Amino acid sequence: MYEKDGEKYFVVDGHMHFWDASEENTKNKYGEGFIRCFYDYHKNLSPEEYVWPLEKYRKYDEATMMRDLFEDGYVDVAIFQPTYLTDFYHKGFNTTEQDAVIKEKYPDKFVLNTSFDPRLGEGGLEDFEAKVRKYNAKGVKLYTAEWHDDSKGWKLTDPWAVKYLDKCQELGVRNIHVHKGPTIWPLNRDSFDLADVDDAASTFPELNFIVEHVGLPRLEDMCWIGTQEPNVYGGLAVAMPFIHTRPKYFGQVVGELLYWLGEDRLTFASDYALWHPKWLVEMFVDYQYPDEFTEYPELTTNVKKKILGLNAARLYDLNVPEDMRVVEDQGTGPDVTEKPAIPQEATIGGHSE
Amino acid sequence: MTGATATGGPAGPPVSPQVDRAAVLAALGTVRDPELDQSLTELGFVAGLEIEGDTVRAHLRLPTYWCAPNFAYLMAADADTALRAVPGVTRAEVVLDDHFASDEITTGIAQRRSFQESFEGLADDELDELRALFRHKALVARQQRLVKALLDAGTTKEELGRLRLGDLPPSPELETYLQRRTELGLDVSPEAPLVVDTAGNPIPVELLEGHLRFARLTRVSIEGNAGFCRGMLATRYGLPNRETG
Numbered sequence: 001m002y003e004k005d006g007e008k009y010f011v012v013d014g015h016m017h018f019w020d021a022s023e024e025n026t027k028n029k030y031g032e033g034f035i036r037c038f039y040d041y042h043k044n045l046s047p048e049e050y051v052w053p054l055e056k057y058r059k060y061d062e063a064t065m066m067r068d069l070f071e072d073g074y075v076d077v078a079i080f081q082p083t084y085l086t087d088f089y090h091k092g093f094n095t096t097e098q099d100a101v102i103k104e105k106y107p108d109k110f111v112l113n114t115s116f117d118p119r120l121g122e123g124g125l126e127d128f129e130a131k132v133r134k135y136n137a138k139g140v141k142l143y144t145a146e147w148h149d150d151s152k153g154w155k156l157t158d159p160w161a162v163k164y165l166d167k168c169q170e171l172g173v174r175n176i177h178v179h180k181g182p183t184i185w186p187l188n189r190d191s192f193d194l195a196d197v198d199d200a201a202s203t204f205p206e207l208n209f210i211v212e213h214v215g216l217p218r219l220e221d222m223c224w225i226g227t228q229e230p231n232v233y234g235g236l237a238v239a240m241p242f243i244h245t246r247p248k249y250f251g252q253v254v255g256e257l258l259y260w261l262g263e264d265r266l267t268f269a270s271d272y273a274l275w276h277p278k279w280l281v282e283m284f285v286d287y288q289y290p291d292e293f294t295e296y297p298e299l300t301t302n303v304k305k306k307i308l309g310l311n312a313a314r315l316y317d318l319n320v321p322e323d324m325r326v327v328e329d330q331g332t333g334p335d336v337t338e339k340p341a342i343p344q345e346a347t348i349g350g351h352s353e
Numbered sequence: 354m355t356g357a358t359a360t361g362g363p364a365g366p367p368v369s370p371q372v373d374r375a376a377v378l379a380a381l382g383t384v385r386d387p388e389l390d391q392s393l394t395e396l397g398f399v400a401g402l403e404i405e406g407d408t409v410r411a412h413l414r415l416p417t418y419w420c421a422p423n424f425a426y427l428m429a430a431d432a433d434t435a436l437r438a439v440p441g442v443t444r445a446e447v448v449l450d451d452h453f454a455s456d457e458i459t460t461g462i463a464q465r466r467s468f469q470e471s472f473e474g475l476a477d478d479e480l481d482e483l484r485a486l487f488r489h490k491a492l493v494a495r496q497q498r499l500v501k502a503l504l505d506a507g508t509t510k511e512e513l514g515r516l517r518l519g520d521l522p523p524s525p526e527l528e529t530y531l532q533r534r535t536e537l538g539l540d541v542s543p544e545a546p547l548v549v550d551t552a553g554n555p556i557p558v559e560l561l562e563g564h565l566r567f568a569r570l571t572r573v574s575i576e577g578n579a580g581f582c583r584g585m586l587a588t589r590y591g592l593p594n595r596e597t598g
Contacts, residue, residue, distance in 0.1 A: 033418035033453055040417065044588035152475055187423050188468060188476040190483060217388075217581075219574040220490075220567070246580060252573045260570070295569075342563035 001324065002074040002281050002308075009285060009305055010324040012312035013069060013078040013277055015141075015177070015212060015237040015269035018102060019094040022059040030147070031088035042274050045241035050276045060273055062102060070109060073270070073277035076309065077318055079111040081141035081177055081212075087148060100135055111316050113139040113177065118160035119148050125167060132171050138316060140173055141212075145181025145191070153185050156200040165204055175315050176200075177235060179212040194221040201229035208315055210267065213238040214257060223260035227342075233315070234261055236307070237269035243283045251289045255296030263303045267312045281308065302326045369406035372441045377402060377409055380435040387484050388424050389579040390491040393432065396579075397586055400450055408444040409436050415452055416585035422454040426471065427480055429462045451589075488537055489551040494575045495530040497568035500548060502526070510565070514558050519543025 002009040021035035039057050052060075069075040080103065085093040092098070096114040103112040114137040116128045131137065145153045154161060156178065168176065180192050194215050201209045214234040215222030226232050234257050242250040257266055268284070270277040285304060289296060297303075305326050313320050382394040393399055393413065400414040411432055415425060429447045436445035449458045454472075461471030469476045499521070503513060518541065521527050531541050539545075539553035546555040548564070556564045587593065 030453060037417045037419055040585055040588045044584050150474065181419070185475055186477040187472050188478045188480050188483060189423075190486060191421055191423070217574070217578040219577065220571050223570055224567075242581075245584065246577075249573075249577050249580060253577065256570050256573055259566075341560055342567050 001076055001321075002285060004282075004285050007285075007301055007305075008321075008324045009074075009281070010309035010313065010320050011074045011076050011277070011281055012268065012309040012316075012318065013073075013075045013270050013272065014210070014235055014267040014312045015081045016069070016078050016272035017081065017083065017094045017274075018062075018065055018099055019083070019273070020059050020091065020098070021057075021089065021093060025059075025089050025091055027088055027090050031085070031093075034085065034088055034093075038274060041238075045245050046275055047244055047279055050279060052273075057273065065102075065272070066106070066109075068276055068278070069272060073272075074281045075270075075277050077111060077313075077316075078109060078272075079113060079139070079269075079312070079316070081113055082115045083141065083143055083179075084115060084117070085143075085146065087146075096131060096135060096137075103135075111138070111318075113137055113141050113175075115141050115143070116164045117146065117148060118154055118158055118164050119151055121160060125164060128164065129167060129171065132173055137173055139175035139177060140168065141177040141179065143179045143181060144196075145179075151185065152187070153181070153191065156196040161200075162203070165200060165207065169204060169206060174206070175208050175210060176204075177210045177212055180215065180218075190218075192218045192221075194218060194225055197232065198225040198229060201225065201232050205231055207231065208233060210235045210315070212269075214253065214266075216253075219253060219256060223256055226257075226261035226265065232261075233265045233267060233311070235267050235269055237271035238274075240268065240270065240280045240284070241275045243280065243287060247287070248290050250287070251293055251296070254299065255289065255293060258297040258299070258303070259295075263297070263306050264311060266307045267315070268308045284308065369408075369443070370441060372404050372407060372409055372439060374402065374404055376439050377404065377411070377436065377442075380439045381411060381432055384428060384431040384435050386424065386579075386582075387427055387487040387491075388421075388575075389582060390487075390494065390575060391579055393428060396583065397592065398428070400590075407441055408446075409439070409442050410446040410448060411436060412448045412450050414450045414586070414590065416582045416589060418451060418453050420452065422452075422458065422472070423468070423476075423480055423483055425449060425452060425454065426458050426461070426468050427484060429458050430468075433462050485537075488533065490571055490575060492530075492533045492537060492539075492551055493568045494572040495526070495533050496548065497565070497572040499526050499530055500565065500568070510561055511558070513548060514546075514556065514561055516547040517543060518545050518547055521547065 002011055021031065026032055035058055039054055042057060043051055069078050080099040082096045082099060083094045099112055103110045112135050114131050114135060117124060144155060178197055180194065194211060197209055197211060208231050210233040211222055212235040214236060216238055222234060239253050270280055287299065289299060310320060310326055378394060381399055382392045384393045385391060386393065386396055389396065398413050398415060400412040403410040413429060413432065429449055433445055433447045436442055447462050449455045457471050468480050469478065500513060534541050539549065548556050550556060
C-alpha cells in the first residue's frame with residue numbers, strides 16, 4: 001500500500017520475475033545476449049541510485065526480492081510471470097516451478113501464473129493441465145518469441161495454440177498475458193504485430209488478454225485492437241519507467257491508452273528486477289501531464305488507483321481493503337466515450353483482413 | 354587511369370585512389386531505419402568505416418542484441434547498395450556487429466543472397482511487404498507532423514481538408530513528407546490534397562477526426578520508439594545519451 005496526501009493506493013505488481021541468469025545457468029551466447037539486453041534496459045531507464053551491478057542482476061536472492069517488493073516497493077500483491085527460455089538457460093530463466101517455491105512460503109503475497117508452449121503438442125497439453133491443477137493457476141504468461149529447437153516463435157492463432165486456449169477456458173485460466181518479442185516466424189513479416197491477439201480475443205471473448213508492455217513497440221496496434229476487443233488489456237511493464245527518463249513520452253503513451261482503451265483496462269507492473277517498484281509507484285502518483293497536453297483524458301487520483309492495483313485486483317479476484325476502493329468512474333475509454341470513425345486504411349499494420 | 358598516375362608515385366603495382374570518406378558517410382546517410390524513419394548516421398548505427406583504396410567496409414551496430422533481424426537485414430542490404438554507388442568504390446562490405454544474427458546477415462549480404470536464402474526455413478517471402486508497411490506508417494507520421502503545426506497555428510479542420518500541397522510554404526517537414534509520398538508513388542503536384550490516406554485518396558470530412566487521431570498515435574509510436582532505440586544504443590555502447598522529452 002502506498003499513501004500520499006491522504007490517499008491510499010492498493011498496489012498490484014502485475015508482472016514480475018524471480019530469474020536465474022547466473023553464469024552457471026547460462027547455456028549459450030543467446031542466454032548471455034538475453035540477460036545483457038535486459039541489463040541495458042535496466043541501466044538505461046532506472047534512476048542511477050537504483051542501478052545494480054551486473055552480477056547481482058544476473059541472480060538475486062529471495063530476501064532482496066521480498067524487501068524490494070513488499071517492504072520498500074509498496075506492493076500488496078505481486079504476480080509471477082514465468083519465462084522459461086530453456087533453450088538459453090539450463091534450468092530455465094524463470095519457471096513456474098521456481099516461483100512456486102516462493103509462493104508456498106508467502107501465499108498471500110503472490111499470484112502464481114504459469115505458461116504453455118503450443119509447439120509441445122498433445123503431451124504439452126497434458127502437462128499444462130496438470131500444472132494448472134497443481135498450482136491452481138488463474139493466468140498464463142505467453143512469450144510468442146521463445147525459441148524451441150528450429151522454431152523461432154509461434155502465434156496465438158496456430159491450431160495448437162487454439163487448443164491450449166480452449167483448455168484455459170475449460171480450466172478457468174482466465175487471464176492470458178501475452179508478450180511479443182522480436183523474433184518470430186515468418187521473419188519477413190512484422191514480428192511485433194498484434195493481429196493474432198486480435199483474432200484470439202475475438203475467438204475467446206470470456207478470456208482476458210493482457211498485452212504486456214502495452215504492445216510496445218506497436219502502441220498503434222495495441223490501441224487499435226483495444227477499440228475492437230473489450231477483453232484486451234494493456235500491461236504497463238516497460239512503459240512505466242519512461243516516467244523518469246522521458247516523462248513527456250510517458251504522458252503520451254498513457255494519454256493514448258486512456259483515450260483508446262480507457263481507465264479500466266490498464267495495469268501497473270514493474271517487470272522486477274528490470275525496475276524497482278518503489279520509484280515507479282512514487283513517481284506515478286505524483287505524475288502530471290505536461291501543460292501542453294490538452295487532448296488526453298485526465299489522469300486523476302482515481303484513475304491512478306485503478307491502474308496501480310484495482311484493475312488487476314478485479315482480474316484476479318483479489319481482496320481490496322474498503323478504504324482503497326474507487327466507486328465512481330472517471331468516464332474515459334471506449335465503453336463510455338464515443339470515438340470518431342477511423343478510416344480503415346489508417347489502421348495499417350497487422351490488420352489487413 | 355593507372356594507380357601510379359592517380360597517386361603520383363613511382364611506377365609499380367596499380368594503386369586505387371582513396372575513396373572519399375565524406376562521400377561514403379553521405380551515402381550511408383541516405384539509408385534509413387525503415388521502422389524509425391531516420392537515417393543510419395543520425396541514429397548512430399554506423400559504428401566504423403574502413404577505407405582502403407577502392408574498398409570500403411562499414412560496421413553497423415544496433416541498440417540491442419535482439420533487434421528484429423528483418424529490419425537489420427533491410428538496413429544492411431540498403432547500406433551495401435548505397436556503398437556500391439559511391440564513385441570509386443569497387444568492393445564494399447557491410448558487417449553487422451554484436452547481433453544474434455550477425456553471421457547470417459553479414460554473410461548473406463556479402464554473398465548477395467536474398468533474405469529468404471539467408472534465413473532458410475524461417476522466412477516464407479522477401480521483405481518488400483514489410484518495407485511498404487513501414488513506409489505507409491512513416492507517411493502518416495510525417496503528415497501528422499505537418500498538420501499538427503498547422504492546427505497549432507490556428508488552421509481549422511475544415512480548412513485543413515481543403516488544403517493543397519502548393520498552399521504550404523517550403524519547410525524541411527514538407528520536404529520529407531513529399532519525399533515519402535514520392536516513394537509511395539503518390540501525387541506530389543501542387544494541386545494534390547495535403548491530407549490523404551496511404552493510397553493517396555483525400556480523407557472525407559466525416560473521417561478526418563478519426564484519421565488525425567490515429568495519425569497522432571502513429572507518430573507518438575514511431576517517435577517514441579526512435580527515442581528509446583537511441584537511449585538503448587547509448588547505454589549499450591557508453592555513448593552520451595542525447596535523448597530528451
